[in-house]
Amino acid sequence: MLRTARALALSCHPGPAVAVTLFATALAAGVGASVGTTAAVCAAVLAGQLSVGWSNDWIDAARDVVVGRTDKPVATGAVTAATVGRSALVAATACAVLSFALGWRAGLTHLAAVAVAWTYNARLKSTPWSWLPYAVSFALLACVVTLALPARPVPAWWAAAAAGLLGVGAHLANVLPDLEDDAATGVRGLPHRLGRTRTSLLAPVVLLTATGLVVAGPSGPPSPAGWAGAAAATVLAVSAVVVALRRTTSRVPFSAAIGVAAVDVVLLVAAAGSLV
Numbered sequence: 001m002l003r004t005a006r007a008l009a010l011s012c013h014p015g016p017a018v019a020v021t022l023f024a025t026a027l028a029a030g031v032g033a034s035v036g037t038t039a040a041v042c043a044a045v046l047a048g049q050l051s052v053g054w055s056n057d058w059i060d061a062a063r064d065v066v067v068g069r070t071d072k073p074v075a076t077g078a079v080t081a082a083t084v085g086r087s088a089l090v091a092a093t094a095c096a097v098l099s100f101a102l103g104w105r106a107g108l109t110h111l112a113a114v115a116v117a118w119t120y121n122a123r124l125k126s127t128p129w130s131w132l133p134y135a136v137s138f139a140l141l142a143c144v145v146t147l148a149l150p151a152r153p154v155p156a157w158w159a160a161a162a163a164g165l166l167g168v169g170a171h172l173a174n175v176l177p178d179l180e181d182d183a184a185t186g187v188r189g190l191p192h193r194l195g196r197t198r199t200s201l202l203a204p205v206v207l208l209t210a211t212g213l214v215v216a217g218p219s220g221p222p223s224p225a226g227w228a229g230a231a232a233a234t235v236l237a238v239s240a241v242v243v244a245l246r247r248t249t250s251r252v253p254f255s256a257a258i259g260v261a262a263v264d265v266v267l268l269v270a271a272a273g274s275l276v
Contacts, residue, residue: 007079008087011072013053016174020141021046023265027145030272037148040101045141047095048114054088056121057081063185106147113140130189131168138167146276153276158217159268162210166264169207172199173257200244200253204237207260214267218274225270233263 025042033041057064057074061081064072073079095114100107113136120133142163146155154160175182175191176199183192191199211233215226222230240256 004079004083007073008054008084011054011057011074011079011084011087012050013056016170017046017049017053020049023269024141024145026265026269027142027272027275028148030269031145031149031275032273033145033149037102040098041145041148044095044098044102044110045144047091047098048110048117051088051091051095051114052117052121054084054091055118058085058088059121063187066185067181069181102144102148103152105152106144109140109147110144113137113144116140125189126187128190128193130191131171134167134171135164136167138170139164142275149276151276155275156217158213159271159275162213162217162264162268165206165210165213166261166268169203169210169257169264170261172203172206173254173261176200176203176254176257177251196249197244200257201241203253203257204240204260207257207264208233208237210264211260211267214264214271218271226267229263229267229270233260236260236263 021042024045025038028038028041057072058081060072061074061084064075067075069075074081074084092114096107096111099110102110116133116136120130124130124133139160142155142160146153172191175189176196179192179196179199182189194202211230215222215230236256236259240253240260243250243252243256
């Protein structure tokens with residue numbers, strides 16, 4: 001039982017699941033949601049992320065076995081694909097219930113975001129449109145947070161756009177470590193078609209564009225913290241570009257892109273008061 005539980009915990013893609021959940025929770029707190037609403041956002045988003053993570057390993061089980069993914073419990077035999085699939089469906093059901101606790105507008109919006117994420121796992125990850133589910137889901141996540149507020153407002157355009165770009169940049173960066181393994185089993189998403197170098201160059205550019213929107217989007221001049229964040233993101237992005245052009249196998253572009261994404265998240269949460 002403990003072995004299965006541990007394998008399921010690893011199969012849910014815990015890093016991205018926790019990161020997205022914390023982002024949504026912090027954003028909810030930042031826009032002034034009550035403690036109860038913030039907790040409800042956290043629970044709904046976590047359930048949705050668990051369903052997305054488990055569905056990924058469920059759908060990719062055969063492919064992960066072929067390439068010998070030792071980091072995937074299904075591929076190593078630590079848990080069966082059927083168990084992971086059932087877990088994904090249970091989490092999706094819980095996500096539906098928890099989402100509608102936020103109100104029907106936020107509930108439907110969150111279910112749409114999760115459904116779009118499932119389309120990535122089921123089909124779009126192997127097409128030139130692999131970036132689209134990330135753009136849509138992250139933009140919708142910003143809408144979920146504001147629609148859960150009593151007045152049900154929609155977020156400012158720049159916030160939704162920045163969140164969408166953050167999703168695209170995260171997709172490009174996240175694929176980099178597994179690019180060759182994915183390509184070997186027929187996965188031909190946008191990053192695979194672009195290749196490692198161009199993907200390493202595009203990811204920080206997309207994320208830096210998100211930085212610009214978050215810093216310049218709110219009314220009034222940028223704050224000192226905004227300028228500092230923009231400077232840090234720029235240094236990281238330039239570092240990623242320089243290394244990507246010189247050393248195509250380096251992990252620096254991936255790490256730098258993740259660093260820019262982290263700066264974007266902090267800036268977006270800090271600017272949450274201007275979202276509505």
